[in-house]
Amino acid sequence: MVQDRPDRHGPITNQVLGPVTGSVLQVGHVDSITYSAGAPARSRYLEWVRQVAPQQLVGREEELAELARFCTAPDPAPGYVWWRAAPWAGKSALMATFVLAPPDSVRMVSFFVTARSLGDDRREAFVDVVQEQLAEILGTAKDRDARNLNAVFAEAAEHCRERGERLVLLVDGLDEDQGASAGGHSIAALLPLPAHGLRVIVSSRFNPGVPSDVREDHPVRAPGIERSLAPSPAAVTARGDMEREVDALLRGSAGEKDLLGFLVAARGGLTSSDLAELTQRREREAERVLNSVASRSFTRRPAHWRAGEAPEIFLLAHETLQREAAEALGPDELARYLEALDRWAGGYRDAGWPVDTPQFLLRGYFRLVRERGDVAALADLAGDQARQERLLDVSGGEVAAMEDLEAARAALLDSAEPDLIRLITVETYRDNFRQRNKNTPAALPAVWAALGRADHAVALAQSMIEPAPRRRALLELTGTLVRRGEIDRARRLAEDEHEPDLRDALLAEIPFSLLREGRLAEAAGQRDERLSLSRRKRIDAFLVAAGPEPEVDRALLLAKAIPEEELRTATLRMVGALLVAGHPDLALRVADALDGSHRVSLVFDVARRLRRDGETARAQDLMQEAGDSERLFRASLTEELTVAAEPLEVVQRLSSELGEDVRDRVLFPAVMDALTASGRLEAIPAVLDSMTGTYQQDEATIRFITALVADGQTERAFAYAEKFEPGRPPRLFLFGVLRLWTALAEALLKHGDQAGAYRAAQRAERLARGPLGDHRAVEAITALAGTVVAAGDIRRAELLAPLVPLDEGGRGTIRELAELLAAEGDFRVAEKLIRGLELLPSKAPPMVVLARRLRNAGDRAALAGLAGYVRSLAEHQESDREFERRSARRAVMTMLCAVGEPAEIIELAARYRTDEEDLGFEDTIAEGLNELAARGEAAVALEMIGLLSRYAERVRRDLVSGLLEAGHLEQAEAVVGVGGNADERRDRLLEVFLPELARHDPARAVDEARGIEFAPERARVLVKIAANLAPDERKRVLAEAVRIDHWAAIVPALDTGELAGLLNVADRLGALRHQDE
Structure with missing residues (x-):
């Protein structure tokens, strides 16, 4: 460590080369440093x-x-x-x-x-x-x-x-x-x-001067x-020595010159092993050169990742040496060395970035490519999935891979001619990484730490982006590190945190964890004076309550002096919990200082402890006094079920008497308590199958699997966990299954099964890394489906459809896939998809697209068939719920306007009008008017509008928009001419007007579009305008749309060559989605 200096201006040396005088505090991440007297160094x-x-x-x-x-x-x-x-x-x-x-x-x-x-x-x-x-x-x-x-x-x-x-x-x-x-x-x-x-x-x-x-x-x-x-005379002497050494290398053997050349070209970051591989020498020979005659010309630096175990890296010892060596080698020689570095990287890339990939190729080489401005190579490196996985393994987290993706994205967006295919690839992986960080279970980092993977645990926790789970993960990880004796590591974890309150909480967790282990003296020694006064009081309250003779009065005074209500309550609650086992009466005194549910919860904890100690009557009295009917019911029910010969019969009897919410919240947890306590695990699966609440079922399943582990049925626990996955909504499913696998790992750790815990933790992390439940991934699949259909590959579009979940998260995607097939593919396949959609509102958009296509083709028979199908929907799809009824009517009206004849359209509109107020009817006919506009049926549309007594002007504006979009400019002008305000009308027509304007004045159209406030709408307009722009300007505008919204927005605007290239992205995303299967 750094030593205090007796003489400020005496000889000063550093730790690497000797002692340093002074007081230093090193803070921040890998590239930061700050100093303050008396604090520890860590940067x-x-x-x-x-x-x-x-x-x-x-x-x-x-x-x-x-x-x-x-x-x-x-x-x-x-x-x-x-x-x-x-x-x-x-x-x-x-x-x-x-x-x-x-x-x-x-x-x-x-x-x-x-x-x-x-x-x-x-x-x-x-x-x-x-x-x-x-x-x-x-x-x-x-x-x-x-x-x-x-x-x-x-x-x-x-x-x-x-x-x-x-x-x-x-x-x-x-x-x-x-x-x-x-x-x-x-x-x-x-x-x-x-x-x-x-x-x-x-x-x-002395030169250069101040930059311009x-x-x-x-x-x-x-x-x-x-x-x-x-x-300095010493510097002059060192210069002569270093320059002579570099000259010797330049004039030495080819191998020695190559060693210097690669170091200069790579700008540092290579190990002796890397240099040996590049120069085709034995590593011992490279080490001999680096450590002997030229040793003063080179300096060593710890590896960026795994510094304690990875070999050190080399770089030249002075900036001027770097410059002079580069000049001596000349541009041709440097280019030769750079090409060799490219070939070296290419070899590892072709091998799939194996476990022995040098760190330089994962970090320094990427920076080298970025520095020379090779945007395509940069994007290919960032978007290489195998390289991403190797980065995750070496760095321990996802920060490095995310930084590479961000850098590649920025370079693509800033390039004069953005490569749209590479931009989409980078965006896809970037979205996937963001979702990974959201999915990480809060308990998983602590599991990895308990398994001895502290580096990975820290990186995983620090990469989490959701504040609440991240906080919990860091707190649990701190506790685990302390229990494993890694207190210094826990302190570094806390000091690396920038958010003050969380850093305070993490530092306080060190003595708290020791207190929970009964290590009072150590806990007192870890009371950090840098902590906030409130947390110091909290620790002191624990310390005085944790001794063999608890000082409860003093603990209460300390806890009540904490001004923050949440922290004060948590302190009282935890002091009470500390006393439950050995001093239940003192715990009740703490409970009297709590309010509401916190008091009740602590009283019930004491009552359960008393019951285990045989004081059943007193426990019952305490629960009655607490007055929580739901807790009382659960406690008495648990007792009844524990002794019942047939507990499932009790469940069936009570299920018919209780509401669904009470069944899931009270009855089934009580059943789980009773069955696990009595060891009747074989009866639990039937209980789980009868539960309807997803969250409660997840909780019960976790308890069951934990009980199986405790009973020694590890393989059965794994088998049941595997069965837990099917049939859930994507987001709820992912949340539940990740918690399940993490809880399984925790249970196995508790019972000493390290191998099983490792297996479960790997499963949890692999699932968290997948794109499951990510709406961005669903959007990407939709966009890719559109790409293959637009490229004429109908079979591949059909193959993408099964990848989309047929639940709430996937219905929209199936609908959009049906739209794409209706527009580009086999209309019979499109019609089949439309008929297979469950909800009427989902049927309407692809039906409209299909109707337009059939009308353009003059296929009146097919249109009549669709009209008959729509009429049947109108007769048989009425709902008792107003919202559902309105949504269904709107969809039916829209579809009939797309496929029906004028007379039947007016007839259905009049029937719906008699049942609805103006506002509801306006909503019902809105999309239908658009279809009439597309058909050029302005007269029929105006007759429908005439059924309204109010809001007619607003609906008329919508009609004008539809007519403009369909190219019926004269009809639009005619409708607009009947009253209306010109300024308001211009605002309403912007989205459809600007693409038409772009045919005549593209620059003005782009400028007007940039003024649209709502980002997705602005992006949509830019994409439409881009079709009428010159090639270079088109790419810039499409890239701008990606920056504003999402790359899927520009897929409809890609040209044939770009679409052909995008087929490769479809393959890559398919692999990404199925990487765990």
């Missing part, structure tokens, strides 16, 4: 700073003192200082040493711009690194928006000032900024304006802020 970025710092900084006492004076000078004082030096002067060594040992009461935020490490020489890395550090200082979540960076700096500076500290930002190596050299988007432009005492230290070479994108009044342009740094 990977600190390791990078230590790599930059020399073993011993010699002869820089004056410069260190000047830096210290700049940071601590009272206001008003200059906010910026810019240290400039020639190459090899030792400025980075000076800056790194200062960061490792700042003055007292100075909070450092640092970033070292370097070309040696891929990606660390651009503003994206700067934003990511400093935002993480600022978030840690503020105790908030990281704000990734670079536009807010100055405000966050100001907030953090004010926060430090209020604590008697000063915030200082140090940025070394501005001359290495690749964004600035590319002509814009520089790091310098993001440097903050001084506020609340903020000081900024920057360093660079920095505002003219920025303080980094202020005169008088520059300081010159004379070269």
